[in-house]
Amino acid sequence: SxxxxxxxxxxxxxxxxxxxxxxxVDSQVTMMFWYRQQPGQSLTLIATANxxxxxTYESGxxxxxxxxxxxxxxFSTLTVSNMSPEDSSIYLCSVEAGNFGEQYFGPGTRLTVT
Amino acid sequence: xQTVTQSQPEMSVQEAETVTLSCTYDTSESDYYLFWYKQxxxxxxxxxxxxxxxxxxxxxxxxxxxxxxxAAKSFSLxxxxxxxxxxxxxxxxxxxxxxxLTFGGGTRLMVKP
Numbered sequence: 001s002x003x004x005x006x007x008x009x010x011x012x013x014x015x016x017x018x019x020x021x022x023x024x025v026d027s028q029v030t031m032m033f034w035y036r037q038q039p040g041q042s043l044t045l046i047a048t049a050n051x052x053x054x055x056t057y058e059s060g061x062x063x064x065x066x067x068x069x070x071x072x073x074x075f076s077t078l079t080v081s082n083m084s085p086e087d088s089s090i091y092l093c094s095v096e097a098g099n100f101g102e103q104y105f106g107p108g109t110r111l112t113v114t
Numbered sequence: 115x116q117t118v119t120q121s122q123p124e125m126s127v128q129e130a131e132t133v134t135l136s137c138t139y140d141t142s143e144s145d146y147y148l149f150w151y152k153q154x155x156x157x158x159x160x161x162x163x164x165x166x167x168x169x170x171x172x173x174x175x176x177x178x179x180x181x182x183x184x185a186a187k188s189f190s191l192x193x194x195x196x197x198x199x200x201x202x203x204x205x206x207x208x209x210x211x212x213x214x215l216t217f218g219g220g221t222r223l224m225v226k227p
Contacts, residue, residue, distance in 0.1 A: 041219075042218065098164075101147050
């Protein structure tokens, strides 16, 4: 398994601003993932971040809006840029750390955009 | 494309009773893994149980067990001796060879004392 922390745990932001979310894992991992969970909904994958390469974005998500950094094997950041109220969600990072491809999740960042 | 469907948006169970949450999926791959995750109000996603598609034997973890029917593409979760702490959203998820997890829409489980 893996222990994952995220900062901040929650934030309230003004529209048009940007927020960077940090994800730290207690062991070296190859693959890290960023998800969005809108209120009352399931998880939607934003992008996959592998160390040493550009993040791979899913349909509907673009790098200009959600730039991701992956400077080493234990850390990643997701920036939500030029925020609008529609970006209000929980953002979760996860890592693949098991023998069977299971992912372990951070506690999430609850973002509210006013 | 692969899909995961949870047909029960909400379920309730009496404390100490047994409840079964349903999940069906669709994938064209023969090698994949299935998972159940629990998300309590604290929002931390917790891995409950996993099943390898190549294994016929159903996975069991303490009070949690699955009924994996590969031909029917069904993967239900049974919770025995339900406890108040089991109240949460439960998500079924499918992982294919491409490392992507696809989640179902979730089932909210309420436990009545």
